[in-house]
Every structure is written in C-alpha cells, then in structure tokens.
Amino acid sequence: MxxxxxxxxxxxxxxxxxxxxxxxxxxxxxxxxxxPQKVVGGSRANQGDFxxxxxxxxxxxxxxxxxxxxxxxxxxxxxxxxxxxxxxxxxxxxxxxxxxxxxxxxxxxxxxxxxxxxxxxxxxxxxxxxxxxxxLPIATTTAYDSGTFTVAGWGATREGGAQQRYLMTATVPFVSDATCNSSSMYNGEVIPSDEICAGYTQGGVDTCQGDSGGPMFRRDAANAWIQVGIVSWGDGCARPNKPGVYTQVSYFxxxxxxxxxxxxx
The missing domain is CATH 2.40.10.10 (Trypsin-like serine proteases)
Structure with a gap:
C-alpha cells in the first residue's frame, strides 16, 4: 500500500x-x-507566516x-x-x-x-x-501533544492530485492513541509511543502526498511556534476515520x- x-x-x-x-x-x-487550490481542506499561506x-x-x-x-x-x-x-x-x-x-x-x-x-x-x-x-524549535515534553495543530506543505490538495506551487496550510485536531487505534480507524497499526494522530472523524482536512517530512506545529505557552509532529503516513488523504499519522517529536x-x-x- x-x-x-x-x-x-x-x-x-x-x-x-x-x-x-x-x-x-x-x-x-x-x-x-x-x-480553490488548497491543502486538503486548507488555504494558501501568506508570505512570512511560516x-x-x-x-x-x-x-x-x-x-x-x-x-x-x-x-x-x-x-x-x-x-x-x-x-x-x-x-x-x-x-x-x-x-x-x-x-x-x-x-x-x-x-x-x-x-x-x-x-x-x-x-x-x-x-x-x-x-x-x-x-x-x-x-522551528521541537517539543521536548508531551505538554503540547494535544489540542489543535497547524500543518503546511506543497503537497497534493486532494488524494492523487498534483503538487502545488504555493504553500498551503490547514488546522487539524488531536486524535487520541486509543481512538486512532480503534477498529474503525487504524486497528492497532499506530505505534502509541512513536506516533501521534490528528484529523477529523468526518475527514475533509489532512496532509497528503508530497507533504511527508513537513512539520505539524502549534503555539507554546509563550505563543511561539513549536513542532510536535512530522508528517509520516495515512490511508489516502482526508478520508473519514483515517486521520493523518505523524512522528511524535517529543518522544525523539x-x-x-x-x-x-x-x-x-
């Protein structure tokens, strides 16, 4: 696959x-x-945002x-x-x-x-x-490994789509390890210590092919960006019950x- x-x-x-x-x-x-062209369910980033x-x-x-x-x-x-x-x-x-x-x-x-x-x-x-x-500083504890995250990349804006000229961005919510590994999602395929899931149950917003390696990030206590994830894998792009799976940066x-x-x- x-x-x-x-x-x-x-x-x-x-x-x-x-x-x-x-x-x-x-x-x-x-x-x-x-x-409009957009990271699956996202929008075009402004110069200087990230x-x-x-x-x-x-x-x-x-x-x-x-x-x-x-x-x-x-x-x-x-x-x-x-x-x-x-x-x-x-x-x-x-x-x-x-x-x-x-x-x-x-x-x-x-x-x-x-x-x-x-x-x-x-x-x-x-x-x-x-x-x-x-x-972009990386998270060194799990304090920021929940909430709402920002993702960005020049990857496809739909499953099987073309790469983008302009940087696209979207926000995705944390999905717990238990939920992500449930039978309705990844059925135990996610490694809880290594990986973190983010996305919507209904799908529609996600990273996609060409976004691999890019950061998933959020604001820290000082309102500065901090990286909590690395785009890794998922079944397709933005499918229902198939959130994105990210390397859990704090663990590494x-x-x-x-x-x-x-x-x-």
Missing part, C-alpha cells in the same frame, strides 16, 4: 525540476473540479531545525551518509519566486534502526547556513538533539 506521504518515482523526479523553478500545478480542469518551512527536491517537506539542518521524515531519505543530491528551497510560499533561497545538502542522518515502522525522522545538513529565517527529542549536535547544528 502506498501510504507514505511522499511523492515517489517519476513525480519525485519532476519535483527536482520543480525546486529549480518549473513547478507542477493542478490542471485548469482539475482546479475547476476542486474549487518562515521555517522547507521544500525538498525528492518530493518531501521539512522544517528548519537550525541554520544548517532540516528536520524531515526518515522515509524521505535512503540512508545515513554523505548526500549532495537534495535541493532545499526556503524563505518563500511561492516556489517560483525570485526571492527563494536554495541550498544543496551535504549529509543525511536517518534515525538509527528505522525500518519503515516508527522512528520516522531524519536530519538533512545543508551545504551552508541559512540566515535571516526563523527556525533527545535523539534528534544529539544527532543535530553531532552534525554541528
């Missing part, structure tokens, strides 16, 4: 071109069918963890080691904008022991620091921080 929220194969290759300026867009016919958002050329999203590191999903990368093939696009909501910032990768760190079942996080080190953009926060320190970030 293609449940990851990463664009694969030919579409990923096309997105390598997209990151360099030729962005795939929904066809006029599809746009007419779907109404300065930490990153688009990765393999067809994933990410968040700027530090000036030299991007936090993304393990399933977006192949292995730990030197990697100069990834292009990160930052600083814009419009991937065609002349003011976009781009950096090549020079190293990838994938969560140790990742085998496709949990532990879905990775760090990508950039070839040079990105200055002038806010980074010390491992992420240690890995970042080892990479100089």
């Amino acid at each position: 293609a449940r990851w929220r990463r664009m694969m194969g030919g579409l990923a290759a096309a997105l390598t071109v997209a990151a360099m300026g030729t962005v795939m867009q929904t066809s006029p016919a599809a746009a007419a069918d779907d109404g 300065p930490f958002m990153v688009r990765l050329s393999m067809g994933c999203g990410g968040a700027l963890y530090s000036p030299t590191l991007v936090l993304t999903a393990a399933h977006c990368v192949n292995r730990t080691g030197t990697n100069t093939s990834i292009t990160a696009t930052l600083g814009v909501v419009d991937l065609n904008s002349s003011s976009k910032i781009t950096r090549k990768s020079n190293y990838v760190y994938r969560a140790p022991g990742y085998n496709g079942n949990g532990k879905d996080w990775a760090l990508i080190r950039l070839s040079s620091p990105v200055t002038g953009l806010a980074t 926060s010390s491992s992420i921080a240690s890995a970042a320190a080892s990479l100089g970030g």
